[in-house]
Amino acid sequence: MYFDRQIKLISDDIVDLEQEVETLLVSRDDGNLAQIAETSGLYEDYTKIREMIVSLLKEIDGRRAEILEPGDPKLLTDKERAALWDELRQLNDLVMQLNALLGRVETLLDRVDLAAGADQDRSSVTSKVRRGLALLKRWILRISSALWAAIGHLLTPKEWKISGAVKEPVLGLFDVGVEITFGDRP
Numbered sequence: 001m002y003f004d005r006q007i008k009l010i011s012d013d014i015v016d017l018e019q020e021v022e023t024l025l026v027s028r029d030d031g032n033l034a035q036i037a038e039t040s041g042l043y044e045d046y047t048k049i050r051e052m053i054v055s056l057l058k059e060i061d062g063r064r065a066e067i068l069e070p071g072d073p074k075l076l077t078d079k080e081r082a083a084l085w086d087e088l089r090q091l092n093d094l095v096m097q098l099n100a101l102l103g104r105v106e107t108l109l110d111r112v113d114l115a116a117g118a119d120q121d122r123s124s125v126t127s128k129v130r131r132g133l134a135l136l137k138r139w140i141l142r143i144s145s146a147l148w149a150a151i152g153h154l155l156t157p158k159e160w161k162i163s164g165a166v167k168e169p170v171l172g173l174f175d176v177g178v179e180i181t182f183g184d185r186p
Contacts, residue, residue, distance in 0.1 A: 040115035
């Protein structure tokens with residue numbers, strides 16, 4: 001039950017994040033960022049980043065759909081647990097890629113500010129977008145933390161096996177092995 005709620009909250013956070021990114025960076029009806037990028041000679045860079053963000057958001061949404069209703073981890077087979085672990089890890093990788101793209105947007109804003117000089121209109125637009133980016137980055141880190149917590153929940157050590165042997169008593173060489181089986185304890 002806890003795990004299902006955790007996955008649902010992650011999914012809801014991702015949907016909300018996608019909507020915020022769409023509103024701040026992708027929406028065509030606002031046009032402020034697109035206009036200042038164009039007047040700064042950076043429209044092609046802006047368009048390229050925006051297209052990568054749109055593509056990444058679609059991929060994130062597809063992965064998000066894959067993790068919904070995973071069921072009780074205690075009832076998952078090892079194969080199902082491994083598949084869910086892989087989906088969560090891939091989703092986290094995509095979310096962190098989005099974080100990196102937002103960093104590219106920040107660099108674009110720096111370039112716009114440099115090209116704008118003392119233009120107050122551009123400066124107010126870039127300031128607004130920077131505040132939005134800071135919020136999105138905190139949101140992404142929270143989602144990533146929640147994803148890692150969910151991944152950790154799937155990786156509960158079930159049993160440990162430690163083995164060892166002395167290979168060369170004179171030289172003090174040892175052969176040691178550790179085996180950890182993950183899953184819920186019986």
